[in-house]
Structure formats: structure tokens, C-alpha cells
Amino acid sequence: MTAAVPAGVLLPGPRRPRRPWGVSVAGTFLGLVVLAAALAPLLAPYAPDAVDLSSSLVGTTGAHPLGTDASGQDLLSRVLYGARTSLLAPLLLLLLAAVLGVTLGTLAAWRGGWTDALVSRITDVMYAFPGLLFVVLIIAVFGTGMTTSVVALGLAFAPTIAKYTRSVALAERSKSYIDAYRVQGMSGPRICVSYLVPNLARSIVGYLVVLFGEALMSLATLSYLGFGAQPPSSDWGLMVQEGQAAIVQGALLPALVPGTAVAAVVVAFNVVGVWAADRLGARR
Template sequence: MKNSQKTPHTGTAAQNTVAVQLLRKRRNEVPVSGWRVLTRRLGWLGIASAIVIAIVVLLAILAPVVAPYDPYAGSVTARHEAWSLAHLMGTDQSGRDILSRIIWGARSSLIGPLIVILGTATMGTVLALTAVWFGGKVDAFIGRILDILFAFPNMLLAILAVAIFGPSIVTAAIALAIGYTPYTARVIRSVALRERNLPYVTSAQLQGISGLVITLRHILPNVRTQILTGMTINFGYAMIDLAALSFLGLGVQPPTPDWGLMVSNGQSSLQQGFWEQSIFAGLAIVITVAAFGYVGEQLGGRRAAGRTR
């Protein structure tokens, strides 16, 4: 009779572990799975922002096909031409087609931020998961490193790197990736720490599964939403910072087409009444950054990227 009586909490450790894993899997898949759920989360404005991002990416990929002119080819007789069917956005001070340079400029304007967010996500995730798993002195040591990086403004790190290694989009992007890492690591650590203390991790340890396997197969998938959301939001911040560096002449160097550099090059022409180059390049930056920022906000908010500004 005693064996037949069961309390409400009966169940083997394996059954409890499976139940917890299924619950966690279901909870984490709800925000990101399914087209219908995704569109409802983004809203119509978020969908429009995603379409803008897709268009910019396609233009960058298909630039040799869709650009009407060679972005480097200029003409002395075609300087500062107004809008026309031949040049939909006019020409710059060197007679180069502005529309073609904006289309080609999407490449450098996207590649730089891509380097930043990939580097940031990699370094931030590795540091956060290492700190969470080992804890103790390791966690404290990594925390001190992140505190030191917090003390340096992102742009200051980028300017110092450019001053040492020379102007380059890659140099500036790597420096910004290091500067962005504390924001990403802080958020991922907080989420991963909660996962680390759940029963299914303890159960996996008791079964003899190594910490690396538990981290990669269980903890990392449960923080992927924060990682992806942070990458989306940080992309916009990186694009602004890199455009500012190019504007100052510390990023992309002429005659390479770049939106930030085009804003700088067109600045002198504004006083002469030729505003097309600066305005159109500036609008490209604003629209693209707004699109990335809004999609990131809808997916997880600024806190998912560790940003509060």
C-alpha cells in the first residue's frame, strides 16, 4: 500500500529535468518562432523597417548591377549637375553620379558595422559565459576588465586606434567592437546567470556532462534572443560612430564611396547651394539606422543591448 501511494511531488529526477527543459524551450521559442508571431511582435512599422533593411542589403550586394554609373568616374563638365533623368540625384563636385556612389557606399557603410557587431557578440558572449560558469575569482576578474572598458568612451578608443595604426575602416571597427563589448557582456551575463542556477543545469552536471557541453548546448541557446537583439541595436550605433569617423577623415578614405565620407565631402558645396550629396547621404544614414534601431527595439528593447542612452 505504501508503494501505491504517491505524493503530488513524485517523479524521477530525469522526468523533472525533461519537464524543465521542455518548459524552457517553449518559453524561449515563443518570441522568435513563427512568421505570424514575428510580424505581430514587429508591427507594421517594424515590418516596414525590416523591408528597408532588406532593400539596403540588396543594393549593397547588387551594386555593380543596379548602379547606373561607375562611382569613381567623374567629369569636369558634369560638376554639380541638378536632378535629371540622367542623374536622379545629381552629381558631386567631381562630376560623379551621387546615386551610384550612395549605392556603392552602402557596402562600406554596412561592412564596418557588421565587423563591429560580430566582434562584439563573440567577445561579449565568451566573456559572459566564462564568468557565469566559473564564477568566483574568474567572474570578478572579468568584471574588472569590463569596468575598465566602461571607463573609455567608444569613440576615444577608435580615435586612439586610428592614431596608432592609421586610418582604416577595419581598425576603427575592431576598436569599436572592443568598446561595445562591455554592454553586450553585461546583459548576456545577467541572463546566463539565471540559466546557470536552474535545476536542469545541476541535473546535467550530476549526469557527468562537461561544463563546455552544458554551456554550448543548453545555456547559449537560451540567451540567443538577447544576443541577436543586441546585435541589431548595436548595428545602428556602430553605423553612426563609423560614419562620424569617416566624416572626420579617420575611417574610409577617398575616393572610396561611403555615406559618412560623402556627407563630409559635400559640406563645402553646401555653401554654394549644392546640397544633394550631403543631404542624400545623410538621409541614407538616418533611415538605415532608424530601421535597425526600431527592429531591435521591437525584438527586445535597449536593455537587450545593454544601452540606456
């Protein structure tokens, strides 16, 4: 038998699930990385391109906390400045891919028929074609550089986002409010832009957060292969490629420091991204 609750007594509401400690650690780490990138001119002890051949391949010292590379450039300064490119470029890449992918996915889900079939065939062909090979072919035509790499990878990521958008848009399109707006005489493009796509925003943003780590790793890979950022850039992938030769001389820091930075940021984004995608999906 349940006791009656006295009048005026408020019952406690449902407790929100606590955030896992791993997500909190990863989120704090990413916040510090973004802050360090923004404050790089204030935090870096040297200019990223300052060459000092007398300090070539120096280990950790008071003057160089993370050591130097073969040219005597301070690794801490280069990693701090390189964080800007390494974080901003994936963001631009996903922005381009999201514009193309969301547009194609929404169009396929809304129109159906031959439009859906055409978009599905295009995305299937893109999936069958190795993504890295597709990117390399575009770079071979338009030349190396970070801009070309961002555009090429944006095109490579677009089919993945288009397929995901199509799947969630089909479920959203079947809801009754869509039919209500159509009965009122509202045009399809207006319904999609004003109601359908905004209602998909939570799911799409969560999915993009998951893809951020993959985008960062892909750009670092292209820079490592010589297709992305070019010297004297301090991009992390390029730093790993430049520091690889020093391993033969027993100097591990020039390759280890930027490589660790890439790995740590990718893992942190994956942890935060999976949690964010689950939370946003549940709220939707």
C-alpha cells in the same frame, strides 16, 4: 453557463499579435536597401569613381537622379555602392564584439568568484573610458582605415555585450537542467558551448540587432572625421564629409543624400531591432 462544444469541432487557437505597421515599413525598407546593395552593379547608372568635372555639383536631372558631387561623380551610384561597406562593416564589427563579449560574459557568469570580479572590473573601466576616445587612440597607434575602425569599435562594443551576456547567463545558469548535466559529470565548457550559450542565442541576437544601428552610426562618424574609410571609397560617412564643402556653394545634395541614407537606415534598424528584441525575449 458555458455551452458545450460539439464533438469534432476545433476551437480557434490564440491569434498571433499583428506586427505593427511601422515595423513592417522599416523591415521592407531595410530589405530594399540590402537588395539595392547586392545589385549595385546592375542598378547604378555609373561607376562609383567615375569623374566628370563638366557635371560638377549638378542638381537632380534625368542623367543624375540624385545629382553629383564636386568631382561630378553620380550620387546615386555612390550611395548604392556605399551601402555595401556601410552595411557589411557594422556586421563584422558586431561579429567580433559578440565573440569577445559572449565569451567574457559567459565565463564570468559560469566561474563566478574572482573571475567574475575581474571581468566586471575590466568592463567597468571600459565604460568609464569614453568609447570614441578609446577608438581614436587605437587608430592613432595602428593607422586609419576601415579595418582598424572595425577592430577598434569591436573592442569598444565588447564590454557592453559582455555585461548583457553575463546578466542573462546568470539567470540561465541557475536553472535545473544545468545542475542535471553537472551531476552527470559533463564538463563546464561542454555545458556552456552545447547548452548554455545556445539557449541565450535568441536574447543575444535580439540585442545585437538593436546595436546594429549604433554600430553603423559609429563607423559613419569615424569616416566623417577621417579615421575610417578613405578616398576613393563611397562609404556614406565619408561622402558626407566630402560633400560638406559644397554646402557653402549652395549645393546641399552631396551631403544631404548620404546623410539621409545613414539616418534612414539607423532609424529603421532601431525600429526593427527593438521589436525583434521584445519578440525574442518573450519567446525565450
